[in-house]
Amino acid sequence: MAVLVTGATGFIAQYVVDYLLKEKYQVIGTVRSQEKAEKLHRQFGNDPRLSFEIVEDISSLNAFDQLFEKRANEIQIVLHTASPFHFDTKEYEKDLLIPALHGTQGILNSIKKYGAHTVERVVITSSFAAIVDVSRFSDGKAVYTEKDWNPATWEGCQTDGMNAYCASKKFAEEYAWKFLEENKDLVKFKLSTVNPTFVFGPQKFEEDVKGHLNTSNEIINALLHSQPGSTKLEPDYHAEYVDVRDVAKAHLVAFQKEETAGQRLGLNNGPFSSQAVVDILNSKFPQLKGKIAVGPHPGQPDPTPGCSFDNSHSKKILGFPFISLEQAVYDTVAQILKKEGKM
Numbered sequence: 001m002a003v004l005v006t007g008a009t010g011f012i013a014q015y016v017v018d019y020l021l022k023e024k025y026q027v028i029g030t031v032r033s034q035e036k037a038e039k040l041h042r043q044f045g046n047d048p049r050l051s052f053e054i055v056e057d058i059s060s061l062n063a064f065d066q067l068f069e070k071r072a073n074e075i076q077i078v079l080h081t082a083s084p085f086h087f088d089t090k091e092y093e094k095d096l097l098i099p100a101l102h103g104t105q106g107i108l109n110s111i112k113k114y115g116a117h118t119v120e121r122v123v124i125t126s127s128f129a130a131i132v133d134v135s136r137f138s139d140g141k142a143v144y145t146e147k148d149w150n151p152a153t154w155e156g157c158q159t160d161g162m163n164a165y166c167a168s169k170k171f172a173e174e175y176a177w178k179f180l181e182e183n184k185d186l187v188k189f190k191l192s193t194v195n196p197t198f199v200f201g202p203q204k205f206e207e208d209v210k211g212h213l214n215t216s217n218e219i220i221n222a223l224l225h226s227q228p229g230s231t232k233l234e235p236d237y238h239a240e241y242v243d244v245r246d247v248a249k250a251h252l253v254a255f256q257k258e259e260t261a262g263q264r265l266g267l268n269n270g271p272f273s274s275q276a277v278v279d280i281l282n283s284k285f286p287q288l289k290g291k292i293a294v295g296p297h298p299g300q301p302d303p304t305p306g307c308s309f310d311n312s313h314s315k316k317i318l319g320f321p322f323i324s325l326e327q328a329v330y331d332t333v334a335q336i337l338k339k340e341g342k343m
């Protein structure tokens with residue numbers, strides 16, 4: 001029996017696939033083109049337990065039908081990670097809201113049509129974005145838990161990429177829970193979601209380190225390439241983080257443990273600020289001394305922390321320790337510097 005991982009090319013999904021293969025699962029990954037399938041297959045050493053199916057665009061509501069029609073009898077577990085993650089658009093519906101929502105609608109309806117009696121667990125990669133009230137991002141007094149929901153509306157969120165992205169995660173996740181409630185007698189699967197904060201960490205494969213990285217790691221990459229002498233940090237984040245290796249591990253625990261069924265699993269290991277990131281860079285990498293920004297408050301606690309996410313409930317269920325900010329930032333940057341020939 002196989003685990004289906006949608007969006008297998010993604011930063012997070014590549015680790016998920018890696019951990020599944022290490023635990024000897026058969027894995028079916030969806031990718032958008034044959035070329036992407038071939039590259040990933042090579043990167044995973046042509047592992048015979050890994051196969052691919054092409055799903056070009058999850059915006060199409062029947063995007064997953066063909067795949068399930070063909071392979072539903074093999075698929076026991078579904079990990080739906082595919083969803084656009086960027087803030088770089090003004091076409092909010094087309095580029096963010098519709099693919100996120102239709103992707104989740106599409107896969108759940110394909111399961112209902114073709115895998116109602118075979119799929120046992122479904123894990124949706126949601127986000128802290130589905131939990132937080134974006135207007136209170138900078139409110140250091142706001143504390144969220146797994147019970148909270150982003151209050152965004154479809155029309156109201158279409159003001160900027162960040163609001164629209166966060167809302168896209170809320171609408172997709174909300175649909176999933178509602179779908180299960182309405183179809184609980186028609187499908188067999190149990191649902192869990194994983195809701196990470198900003199995900200940092202090295203790319204699974206060094207060859208994928210490019211000038212511009214995936215949205216969350218690009219925060220670190222931009223700070224690594226900041227101007228020396230500058231006291232203003234760009235981007236200037238006061239948010240929360242989790243390491244990609246913990247996020248991948250959580251995707252497995254999310255279907256392996258009985259207690260994770262029906263849960264929103266908050267994935268967070270505490271606050272970070274752009275200042276904290278440049279502090280780590282300046283102290284851990286001697287080759288960067290004098291070559292990057294030091295920031296306005298070097299070595300000081302964040303004077304204006306943002307909202308926080310109390311995920312102690314999820315951490316208890318998951319039951320493994322999370323990787324520190326120092327380690328996550330160090331590993332991310334060491335890989336970039338190595339690729340740039342500076343380490």
Ligand code: NDP
Nearest residue numbers: 007009010011012057058081082083084099127198199216
């Ligand atoms: P990536 O951008 O690296 O991965 C996104 C994946 O989704 C890619 O495989 C991409 O395919 C696929 N995808 C995007 N749009 C479409 C589409 N229209 N049709 C088909 N496939 C599509 O992002 P991450 O790995 O960071 O994110 C993965 C998931 O985790 C997302 O659901 C995201 O919302 C969530 N998340 C991420 C966080 C983070 O900080 N990184 C935090 C919280 C949640 P392709 O590679 O071909 O473009």
